[in-house]
Amino acid sequence: MYDVIIIGAGPAGLSAAATTANQGLEVLVVDEYMKAGGRLLGQLYEEPDGTYWNGIKESNHLYERANQSGAEIKLGTSILNIEKSGDVWLVYTEKDTYETSHLLLATGAAESPSPVPGWTLPGVMSVGAAQVMTNVHRVKPGKRGVIIGVNPLAAVIASELQMAGVEVTALTLPQMNGLNEEAAHPKQVMNQLLHVAHMAPSALIRQGSKWMKPSIMQDLGITFYPKSGFKMWGIPVHLRKAVTEILGDEKVAAVKLATVKPNGDVIEGTEEIITCDFVCIAGGLYPLTELAAVAGCPFYLVDELGGYVPLHNERMETALDGLYVAGNITGIEGAKVAIAQGVTAGLTMASNHGVQGLKDRIEQSIEEIEQTRDNAPFHFHPDVKKGKQIVQEKWEEMMAAEQPL
Structure with missing residues (x-):
């Protein structure tokens, strides 16, 4: 007792x-x-x-x-x-x-990671698992990775992976489905990021975010968002691209990335392949x-x-x-x-x-x-x-x- x-x-x-x-x-x-x-x-x-x-x-x-x-x-x-x-x-x-x-x-x-085609391949993990592997067990999850999901938690862990010598190729959206509409909608994600923009290492992002509070400015920002993304800690952050599939035979080898419209819909014919050996899913x-x-x-x-x-x-x-x-x-x-x-x-x-x-x-x-x-x-x-x-x-x-x- x-x-x-x-x-x-x-x-x-x-x-x-x-x-x-x-x-x-x-x-x-x-x-x-x-x-x-x-x-x-x-x-x-x-x-x-x-x-x-x-x-x-x-x-x-x-x-x-x-x-x-x-x-x-x-x-x-x-x-x-x-x-x-x-x-x-x-x-x-x-x-x-x-x-x-x-x-x-x-x-x-x-964590509540959203399903992505190919997510059962070895080398796919939650973003929190990559954080524990790196910071607690001192084991790199891989050499070159992609993080699916753009949110404050993903951004912080991406910087931690970079500090550990792990290359993070991109932070990008998941393809929109019935389970992840808020996490896959470019404008909603931008609105979330504006609340943490003051912590961004880039002065351009910190200053620019102050002009993005009105909804009309967010609409313009998403419409003209750079195709190459904005870089944070040297990592491209994509709000107009989404992972449509994780590729590999016996383990992760690449992801298929497609450009999306401002409402999150995939634009057919814009697919590209990014090679990587691990993928993190950041669903919150x-x-x-x-x-x-x-x-x-x-x-x-x-x-x-x-x-x-x-x-x-x-x-x-x-x-x-x-x-x-x-x-x-x-x-x-x-x-x-x-x-x-x-x-x-x-x-x-x-x-x-x-x-x-x-x-x-x-x-x-x-x-x-x-x-x-x-x-x-x-x-x-x-x-x-x-x-x-x-x-x-x-x-x-x-x-x-x-x-x-």
Whole structure:
């Protein structure tokens, strides 16, 4: 029996563990991976102030903090099921069953790559897999690659691959189909990129993006977008070309690229072949919410946050007594926001367990989440603040509906 159990040893889970254990509670952290850090492990990028965000170093720091606080951390341990029995949450693993009155789900996010003809060939992988291979395991995914999908995550990982000595030939759109209309529509993709254009290494792109806010300017920009693309870190970024097929006999050998109209339709007869030995598909991230669903937590679909998210309040409490959420399970954001949410969840769990005098600290931690979000150099979803407001409104509606007349 633990005072608190945290599922997920990523930035949110480790932050919550240190915060809660420092309040004198007995804390267990469980994660299926062999190393703590979650998606933070693969991150390595330059921040606006010129410093580098090194995910491995940050993960090690968070892990040491949690360890020093007295939290117990079990890695390489998969969760089979969770359920509520009276006032106790039961957490089933392959070897043992654990009990707690306060359970935090910090399960993070997963990738959702869109299918492309030929995507079952060896050498095709998600963009996150290439990031982990390169930054965590120090193994190059190949010598020359193409990234299908133009979004902030793809751009960051493309730069990381370049730093590792891997040639990225192009960032390009997928061919439009029924599953990827938003990711394959040139204007919609341009609108997404405008929210991160201030981070572009090219002064031309940074300055030019300021004139592209009006819709009519975006229409003109897409219509006259260069056939050779704009280069970022020396990588051509194509908004008027799409991969129609990945080619190869026993493994990836090339991709077939075609010019597309401003509405995303392929222009017949414009196909060309680009040789490569690996392909990354960047379809974005979605919250990993399976355990919250198993528990019976209410959900709401919020596109601005990446998909279905469990309804929760600012204190990271869900509608189920003793169940909390933090990190990307609440919506796709950066690791710094996840760390801040972990602090709030940790303080809330300690307060609900009976630790006194935490009200002001909880309120301050909620404000720090907002400040961290406001100061983020970019957002995976441009309207994330709108998404958070939707969740808050739905939470309030649910709470009002449960009040007796």
